[in-house]
Amino acid sequence: MNGQARAPGRDFPSDGPPAPHRLAAALPLLLVLALALALPLAATLTPPTAADRVERIARGVRCPVCEGESVAESDSQAALRIRAEIASEVAAGWTDEAIVRRLAAEYGDWILLTPPRRGPAAIAWLVPALALLAGLAALSLWLRRRARSASALLPPPASGGAAEGQEAPTAEGDVPARPLPARLRDFI
């Protein structure tokens, strides 16, 4: 902060908001931050193994004899057996979908912790998406209705400041420079 820049800055600047190139001064700092973040993130990357695939599939399969646990979490005999089945299928080169299909065929859809994407159970997937769309639709409808009722109440936006503020701009973008009120300066 040099004095020259500050002297007019004490008043309301007539040169308007800072130019974008002045904002760019913060960019190197943020780039350093990005790098500082990227390094630990990159350090965490390790390629998944077959065991990780088994774990991931097992997280989506309900333990048949427990309450609210997947076979990945439970140590019950049934869960251990299903995990072993999944492991041998992964080792035999089955795809994730094939394994999940086999489990659903054997135990019923009930065993899956994610509902199937077909049939009536797919509603479980549709409803959250519909909720978001409904929310967005309601918001935009509401905004539009508000905008209509507002246009009657409100002066056009460009002159809004002039209507409410006491000091009307004498020309476009030309506001008489005024010292910052003492009251605010002391408060800041």
Place this chain on the structure above:
Amino acid sequence: MALWALAGELSVWLVAAATAASLFANAVGAHRSGAALDRLLSLGRGAATAAFLGAVLASGLLLLALVSDRFQFAYVAGHSSRTTPFVYKIGAFWGGQEGSLLLWLLLATFFTAWLALRPPRDRDARPLLPWALSALSATSLFFALVLAFAAPPFRLLPEAPPDGLGLNSLLRDPSMLLHPLALYTGFVGFSVPFAFAVAGLLSGQTGPAWVRVTRRWGLFAWAALSLGILMGANWSYHVLGWGGYWAFDPVENAALLPWLTGTAYLHTSVVQEKRGLLKAWNAALVAATYLLTILGTFLTRSGIVTSVHSFAQSPIGAWFLAYLGLAAAGLVLLLSARREALRDERPLETYVSKEGSFLLNNVVFLSLAFTVLFGTLLPLVSPIWGPTVTVGEPYFTRTTGPLFAVLFALMGVGPLLAWRRASWREIRAHLAVPALATFALAAFLAAAGVRQPGAFLGFTLAFFAIAAVLFDVALAVRARAELTGEGLVAAAIGLFARHPRRYGGYLVHVAVGLVAIGVVGSLNFARSATVALPLGGTAEVAGYSFQFDGMSRDPTPYGLRTVARVDVFRDGRLVRTLLPGQMLPADAQAQMGPTAEIAIARGFTRDLYVVLAGYDDGLSTAGFRIYVNPLVDWIWAGGALLILASLYSLWPRAREREADQAARALAAWAELEYDFRAGKIARPDYLALRAEYEKLAEAAIRAAGGRPEAARAVGWRLGRPEEPAGGGEELEPPGPGR
């Protein structure tokens, strides 16, 4: 013993009677004025105090029964034992259903008595207070009645058993001593803003007063709830032994739901406070948050949805369902009856503004809450259209993931928007800097080999949210330095010292970004293996080799502990020695089998996490579950920052303690100056807003002039030494041209 139980029951009844008295005294008082109001209010104060003392007495009696092993009490026999360690005998107080409901009652009566005895200093709050106190008393009355009829904590067994069942061994962990306290403080805390919202609706005073009066309560409740959720996640991580911390279990969802709506409310309540908008919306949101805290208790305590955490099933379900139904119906009626009074004071001018971005974030928060609620209730509602569907963590992760992504994108844009009307041109210029840094990170991640779209988006959006906040703070620091002539460091300190609400909130954003990075990292890059190892055998996970190097048995007063020694090597070098174990409790909890004592070596980039799953009798072969969990510590670090930043935002300051309108308007004005100098708002809009704040500040100072003490306080705060002592001079409007 019978006398003890009778005293306990009587104290619960005392609470019921006193809360009923407080409810009626305040409700009648709200219709009176003058001496009659004072009389009724003081009656209400007495009743609220009596209710709190009754709850303290009941809690004290139950606690005493727990720590002195009175097993004739069914609750003590069911949740404690002689060999339960002393601190967990205390923890058993909220380890079961009756005790946790009693804890709720204790907190609710405490908050009610606090408000009755120390009413808010804000003058606008006075007409709201009687209504709010009766709403709070109604909640307490409900819990007192549930405790009296459906979940009696002082039930006696016909004969005292020689020993109790003991506290569930999973709950014997230090974090379980504080987690329920924090969570319930959050739950009950949200009933204070709710009560004032109801008061506003009942009295017809739907303006910003109730929001302003309860702002600190809402933030306090939110911070407590966040702390409770984080502690619960941490407990799940280091006690349950499945390698994770959050499974969208119904009980976890029960805490998450009010957190989501409460977070939405914290954002839009600022819009009502600052701009007089969204009155109906805020009242509905805070009501929804309150109902969700009750629903959460109902879901987890009635056993209607099965969960690993629901330890008991009981008849309280019907009570909660009835209360929920009544309260929801009453609130809908009340909201529609007050439709007219809830009209906003001014229109929302454009969605390209801070207000607009808050509305959008509310849509996302509510979609999140709806999705979580829907998934939790699916086993109950899906039979309506087909086979029963129960969903687990993968479903929730897939449905909420995209919504969280949108939320983080909004977190990046929101801080760069000004109130009232932001200018597109400037938004674009401002977004360029954090966006460029984000692209740099994205390029680096792509080069490093991140291929999963979820991980890629998650990392970059979380970083974007952090970068945008830091950039905005940098802009404000420079604007402040220009305004005041301070150096950059002094300006930064001044900025945070003078505007704790805005910049405390931004720190919370940074904290949430850190939590997100931890969640995304551990969700996508956790590696694991389940292995049986002979003595000396090794298993390789994510570049670490885990070697089973011995095992020992260690009897303790509380049970038999078996500990395995696992040495962890990387590139042939020993990095850590982990000691996972199992504990077989000495009391009846042993029937549930041994509890795993998990060994975790925490680290900045990854945790090494080993569970002893089983072993043979000769202690020569052992089964392990091994996890290498990246970035989990970022969640706890981010969580700690989140709590600290909330506290900093809440810290009482002389300037705000006066609940002074002039100070508020001047603070808003100062923030507007930063925004304008940072180029976030166009000149006409800036001028209009400034005129608004100026008018507010002047009016407040003029009003304060009527009361000498307040005028002095304002004069001191505005610190104008160059002015002569005369009071009239001070009240002149600032600046020339008036």
